[in-house]
Amino acid sequence: MKEYLALFRVRFITSLQYRAAALAGIATQFAWGFMELLAFSAFYKVNPGAFPMEFRQVVTYIWIQQAFLAMFMVWFYENEIFAAIQSGAIAYELVRPVDLYNRWFSSSVANRLAKAVLRSMPILIVAFLVPPPLRMSLPPSGGQFALFFLSTFLALGVVVSFNMLVYISTFYTLSPVGARIIAAMLADFLAGSIIPLPFFPAGFRYVAELLPFAAMQNMPLRIYSGHISGTAALYGIGFQIVWLITLVGLGKFLMKHALRRVVVQGG
Amino acid sequence: MRLYLKFLSMHVKSQMQYKVSFFLTLLGEFSASFAALLGVWFMFLRFHEVEGFTFQQILVCLGTILMSSSLAECFGRSFDRFPQMISNGQFDRILVRPRNEILLVLWSEVDFSRFGRLIQAVIVLSYALFTCGIGWTWLKVVTLLLMIGGGTVVFFCLLLVYAGISFFTIEGLEFMNILTHGGREFGRYPYAIYGDRVLKFLTFVVPLALVQYYPLLYLLDLETSFMYMLSPLGGVLFAPPAYGFWRFGLRRYTSTGS
Numbered sequence: 001m002k003e004y005l006a007l008f009r010v011r012f013i014t015s016l017q018y019r020a021a022a023l024a025g026i027a028t029q030f031a032w033g034f035m036e037l038l039a040f041s042a043f044y045k046v047n048p049g050a051f052p053m054e055f056r057q058v059v060t061y062i063w064i065q066q067a068f069l070a071m072f073m074v075w076f077y078e079n080e081i082f083a084a085i086q087s088g089a090i091a092y093e094l095v096r097p098v099d100l101y102n103r104w105f106s107s108s109v110a111n112r113l114a115k116a117v118l119r120s121m122p123i124l125i126v127a128f129l130v131p132p133p134l135r136m137s138l139p140p141s142g143g144q145f146a147l148f149f150l151s152t153f154l155a156l157g158v159v160v161s162f163n164m165l166v167y168i169s170t171f172y173t174l175s176p177v178g179a180r181i182i183a184a185m186l187a188d189f190l191a192g193s194i195i196p197l198p199f200f201p202a203g204f205r206y207v208a209e210l211l212p213f214a215a216m217q218n219m220p221l222r223i224y225s226g227h228i229s230g231t232a233a234l235y236g237i238g239f240q241i242v243w244l245i246t247l248v249g250l251g252k253f254l255m256k257h258a259l260r261r262v263v264v265q266g267g
Numbered sequence: 268m269r270l271y272l273k274f275l276s277m278h279v280k281s282q283m284q285y286k287v288s289f290f291l292t293l294l295g296e297f298s299a300s301f302a303a304l305l306g307v308w309f310m311f312l313r314f315h316e317v318e319g320f321t322f323q324q325i326l327v328c329l330g331t332i333l334m335s336s337s338l339a340e341c342f343g344r345s346f347d348r349f350p351q352m353i354s355n356g357q358f359d360r361i362l363v364r365p366r367n368e369i370l371l372v373l374w375s376e377v378d379f380s381r382f383g384r385l386i387q388a389v390i391v392l393s394y395a396l397f398t399c400g401i402g403w404t405w406l407k408v409v410t411l412l413l414m415i416g417g418g419t420v421v422f423f424c425l426l427l428v429y430a431g432i433s434f435f436t437i438e439g440l441e442f443m444n445i446l447t448h449g450g451r452e453f454g455r456y457p458y459a460i461y462g463d464r465v466l467k468f469l470t471f472v473v474p475l476a477l478v479q480y481y482p483l484l485y486l487l488d489l490e491t492s493f494m495y496m497l498s499p500l501g502g503v504l505f506a507p508p509a510y511g512f513w514r515f516g517l518r519r520y521t522s523t524g525s
Contacts, residue, residue, distance in 0.1 A: 021441060024440055024441035025441050027441075027442050027445075028442050028444050028449075031442075031445045032445060035449065035461060035465070038460070038461040038462055038465065039453070039456055039461065042318055042456070042461070043310060043314050045318075046314050046317055046318075047314055047315075050313050050314055052313075177288070177291070177292050177295065178288065178290070178291025178292035178296075178380075179291055179295070180295070181292075181295030181296070182294060182298045185295075185299050185302045186298070186302075188302070189302040189305065194302055194303060194305075194306035195306045195310060199310065200309055201312050201313070204309070
């Protein structure tokens, strides 16, 4: 455990070095969230009754999504991992006395956390200050916030374990860039990155809520705003735990299988 | 020009060397914008209209913006990568060649995988144009072409400005993404739905609305004045300042060393 924590710390500190990039990122994400909300409010004006969530809930959904983007989006791949597999540098990783799955998992988590911690605070502060219709609100209760907190980390775990499956598939296919983009786009869409799941048409929504992608950003963002609360929230967290265990288990199994027959590219 | 065609055929040949990989990237690009399209469709299944625009009318908007942005990104790909060109010294090699530096930068890379989006734009547009109930006249055909052409110019100039900024910062400025990528992503709806202030900004500062919202009104017979029809030409006015900014940056440029 100690070695993973050490790795975690190293990655965390490295990411904190790029402060200027973070500043530009913050401004971008803020503007992005703002535009997103303006679009939703245009639809809200057309027909408030057709809104499947309260407008206030959509507002917090979008702001938290933008603030913690680096934690929730599948498309933040670690290009180093792809490069390691394709260039053969993986050989060096294999001689180290740490489990490769755990190592990649913890360094991805660290990377995402560092990015999110650095960027989220300023975005959230401004989001709490903008004028009312678009102002971020607090969660309905302390308990709800605790559930949100727990759910966020589970979501991060599910996202990274899904990423791991994509990395591992590179062993088998040397998967080209296109396949990665498709996987990420599909996952993010079904996780509610473009529009929240409640906005999906009934049939689509029913299916989407059973898939592992619903255990990603969908859950914490809706728990924070109180759209999923009480026992439904507890059920949701159970749902996330089940998918997390399944994906990690699958990943570890495939990794073991892949490493047994791995052919290191190049000399 | 002959030289450019030669470069172009070189790029086609080199990208065709890895066919499977190329087509998958094409498909990836397609899926990226397809997700956005699906989002729009889902919203319209629920709301049917926004600010008085119907789904088919919004698709005209989405299609033209998607088409012009993917054209600009296909041929202006090297501006997107320009920060790297500066930091690895590739740009210095370009400067010593006896041709216009913008052209040489442009020729250094062409990204045909953007055709994945272009194909989608063509499909969306052809569906939208037949179903949105526009009474076609020659003037409207011209307007549509102006929208696409003007849009390509504006997106292209945004990339040029993005590249120009990196003369000063060496790194790319992530904030420009809100204009380049954001302009494309949010251009799926007429810019007017984002409210007055956003519309003014996109009219007078970055003229994206001139190639999208105003001519759209003309296409849909909501406005009949020629001003609306010709407004994409106004978007082209964005080119001289963008070019000027690039020149200004170039004069101040002092390599990054080796």
